[in-house]
Amino acid sequence: MSRRRLLSGVQPSGKIHLGNYLGALRQFIDSQSDEGTERFLFIANYHALTSLSDRAIVREYSLEVARTYLAVGLDPERTLIFLQSDVPEVCELAWFLSTVTPMGLLERATSYKDKIARGLTPNHALFAYPVLQAADILIYDSHLVPVGRDQKQHIEMTRDMAIKFNATFGETFIVPEPQIQENLALIPGTDGQKMSKSYGNTIDLFDERKAMKAQISSIVTDSKGLDEPKDPDGCTVFQLYRYFATPDEIAEMAERYRAGGYGYGHAKMALLDKIQDYMAPYRERYRQLSDNPDRVIEVLREGAKKARAVARATTDRARDAVGML
Numbered sequence: 001m002s003r004r005r006l007l008s009g010v011q012p013s014g015k016i017h018l019g020n021y022l023g024a025l026r027q028f029i030d031s032q033s034d035e036g037t038e039r040f041l042f043i044a045n046y047h048a049l050t051s052l053s054d055r056a057i058v059r060e061y062s063l064e065v066a067r068t069y070l071a072v073g074l075d076p077e078r079t080l081i082f083l084q085s086d087v088p089e090v091c092e093l094a095w096f097l098s099t100v101t102p103m104g105l106l107e108r109a110t111s112y113k114d115k116i117a118r119g120l121t122p123n124h125a126l127f128a129y130p131v132l133q134a135a136d137i138l139i140y141d142s143h144l145v146p147v148g149r150d151q152k153q154h155i156e157m158t159r160d161m162a163i164k165f166n167a168t169f170g171e172t173f174i175v176p177e178p179q180i181q182e183n184l185a186l187i188p189g190t191d192g193q194k195m196s197k198s199y200g201n202t203i204d205l206f207d208e209r210k211a212m213k214a215q216i217s218s219i220v221t222d223s224k225g226l227d228e229p230k231d232p233d234g235c236t237v238f239q240l241y242r243y244f245a246t247p248d249e250i251a252e253m254a255e256r257y258r259a260g261g262y263g264y265g266h267a268k269m270a271l272l273d274k275i276q277d278y279m280a281p282y283r284e285r286y287r288q289l290s291d292n293p294d295r296v297i298e299v300l301r302e303g304a305k306k307a308r309a310v311a312r313a314t315t316d317r318a319r320d321a322v323g324m325l
Helices: 018-033 055-071 089-098 103-107 110-117 129-138 149-169 209-217 236-241 247-259 264-290 293-322
Strands: 004-010 037-043 079-083 144-147 177-180
Touching (some): 004 129, 037 055, 037 293, 055 079, 055 293, 079 293, 089 129, 089 293, 103 129, 103 149, 110 129, 110 149, 129 149, 149 177, 209 264, 236 247, 236 264, 247 264, 264 293
Parallel strands (some): 004 037, 004 144, 037 079, 144 177
16 A cells, blocks of 8 residues: 655744644654654745845745754654755746636735735735745645645645546645644744734744743733633643643643633643753754754755655656646
8 A cells, every 4th residue: 555645844033932842743753663654754844035135044044944843853864854946946837826826816826915914025926925836746646735724725726636647637736735733833922923924923942941931921902810710722831831841731731721810820830841941852953953054964864865866756757747848
């Protein structure tokens, strides 16, 4: 029986934060025990150019993502980690896909509308982002793409492009399926919204205690006083605490909330302690990788070599399908 291929990617637009880790990365790490699945994880530095224009920052952020991946437990022997730009065939495939992509499909993209609403300058790269994203997925013969429900449209658009291409030029692409992970969209940030760099509400993974304390202290809560009973299920601090505490510790904190005499400041310090303890070994590994950038670059090169072999085979099929000599 052939193995399934699972693909995911992330833009290198800054430090990996707690929402990235809890929402997607931890599940990806856990999936490495599944011998029936191949895992491709790319760093989308082509996509990053839609919002970044400083070459030094693009490079540093790309290495930052790779360091973080390795530090938190991604094993390059079981997961291919590589830079999007090390597989330039993806740009050629995006052009082929663009010939079967209706303008109306791109105009309906909610991510484009959201980015424009947040003040990004409209340009072709931002508008055509879903086409390159579809090429990222299709070029590796991906079967599954883990996404939150709020990102499902991206996979639906990719499926539309693949089906239209196959109908126009003959069967060329595997049509991927979304692997919906409900909690991808639900990791709350310090303001209670989805944790995102775009909203400036993140908690960074590897910050030392003082810096992380400032972020956690800024978590928005209601105005209930120390002695008043509180609803744990409506509190961002408690929601985050649940990801790091044992069932007994979760039950104990919930009881303290409901009983009163337990302030949000107490809960925030308990959350800080949990995250700091949990991340301590990963933080040390991150320091080691920061001191050894050649190791990170080696992993990226080896991953790209294997990924590009798959990408070339897919691109050759597409070239043949459209009649390229």
